[in-house]
Amino acid sequence: MAQADRTDRVSTADAGEQGSGRRPAAGFLGLRGWGRDARGSGTWRRGLLVAALALLTGALLAFHGDVPNSVGNLGSLLETFLPWLGLGVPLLLVPALLRRSATALLALLVPLVIWVNMFGGLLTDKSGGTGDWTVVSHNVAAANTDPQGTIRLLEGSGAQIVALQELAGKPLRAYESGLADSYPHHAVEGTVGLWSKYPISDVQVVDIKMGWTRAFRAQVATPQGPVAVYVAHLPSVRLKAEGGFTVNQRDASAQALGDAIEAEPLKKVLLLGDLNGTMNDRSLAPVTSQMRSAQGAAGDGFGFSWPASFPMARIDQIMSKGGLKPTDSRTLDRDGSDHLAVAATYRYN
Numbered sequence: 001m002a003q004a005d006r007t008d009r010v011s012t013a014d015a016g017e018q019g020s021g022r023r024p025a026a027g028f029l030g031l032r033g034w035g036r037d038a039r040g041s042g043t044w045r046r047g048l049l050v051a052a053l054a055l056l057t058g059a060l061l062a063f064h065g066d067v068p069n070s071v072g073n074l075g076s077l078l079e080t081f082l083p084w085l086g087l088g089v090p091l092l093l094v095p096a097l098l099r100r101s102a103t104a105l106l107a108l109l110v111p112l113v114i115w116v117n118m119f120g121g122l123l124t125d126k127s128g129g130t131g132d133w134t135v136v137s138h139n140v141a142a143a144n145t146d147p148q149g150t151i152r153l154l155e156g157s158g159a160q161i162v163a164l165q166e167l168a169g170k171p172l173r174a175y176e177s178g179l180a181d182s183y184p185h186h187a188v189e190g191t192v193g194l195w196s197k198y199p200i201s202d203v204q205v206v207d208i209k210m211g212w213t214r215a216f217r218a219q220v221a222t223p224q225g226p227v228a229v230y231v232a233h234l235p236s237v238r239l240k241a242e243g244g245f246t247v248n249q250r251d252a253s254a255q256a257l258g259d260a261i262e263a264e265p266l267k268k269v270l271l272l273g274d275l276n277g278t279m280n281d282r283s284l285a286p287v288t289s290q291m292r293s294a295q296g297a298a299g300d301g302f303g304f305s306w307p308a309s310f311p312m313a314r315i316d317q318i319m320s321k322g323g324l325k326p327t328d329s330r331t332l333d334r335d336g337s338d339h340l341a342v343a344a345t346y347r348y349n
Contacts, residue, residue, distance in 0.1 A: 047101025258286025
């Protein structure tokens with residue numbers, strides 16, 4: 001009898017809904033539970049804070065160039081780690097789903113689309129077959145306690161041209177003696193050096209406004225013709241309590257390096273070095289505006305090189321201009337440095 005009474009009540013309720021023309025709410029996208037919550041807020045009115053954070057993330061991605069450097073050089077700091085803003089999408093997706101907010105979910109499409117448009121191409125393998133010769137750039141670190149391990153890494157890379165930064169004292173002598181058999185030609189100016197299987201000539205110091213030598217230009221006689229090779233180590237970026245993200249010295253050095261490369265008489269030019277900045281950093285525009293990144297053109301992934309223990313940014317660069325086509329770009333295994341070595345293979349167009 002009790003079961004019959006419940007059945008009668010359900011039937012009566014169904015008849016009432018059918019008679020009134022109302023249908024049970026299906027919720028957002030046909031899912032129950034996306035209707036009003038206990039406080040009466042609908043799915044389009046919930047999660048507005050999450051939606052605002054999503055739109056802010058999209059705005060920072062799209063308009064990072066408008067973030068000023070006048071306050072602690074925040075613009076350059078943002079651009080150094082710009083790809084990591086993409087993590088905001090999955091992080092904000094969790095509260096958007098918990099709040100069952102259609103507004104937040106739609107807002108999350110904005111940073112997602114912008115991020116994919118900016119960086120999606122880096123996630124695919126763009127290598128283009130075999131090349132003519134390979135180059136390596138590596139900040140070997142002055143505090144490297146295993147230069148012999150670094151020498152083995154460099155010799156095993158298959159590179160014909162190797163550029164090193166942070167060379168000094170006893171480690172420099174170890175590199176000069178240890179690489180001599182594999183690379184019979186080399187030049188060292190200040191704390192940067194170049195080793196090559198091909199003859200090196202016309203070495204000229206490049207003044208990058210630091211007061212001591214951390215950049216030079218050399219001509220390398222590759223089997224396909226002469227190439228101007230620039231080796232550079234731009235000033236380090238610092239976080240200072242009184243000055244924020246300090247990049248002023250690096251900016252002046254980048255401008256001087258860019259001017260030297262622009263005035264280079266040879267058409268085929270390579271730049272190898274630790275630039276202490278990424279391709280997104282506006283401060284490196286004097287260099288990046290006229291050269292092509294090997295990683296961007298022929299790499300697979302972001303190619304982060306620093307810090308070696310957990311790479312978060314690619315501040316070690318291999319770039320080119322003229323009739324040089326990168327066919328592959330990659331990072332090498334970790335050694336005793338706090339940077340990963342970066343490598344690229346090139347062929348003549």
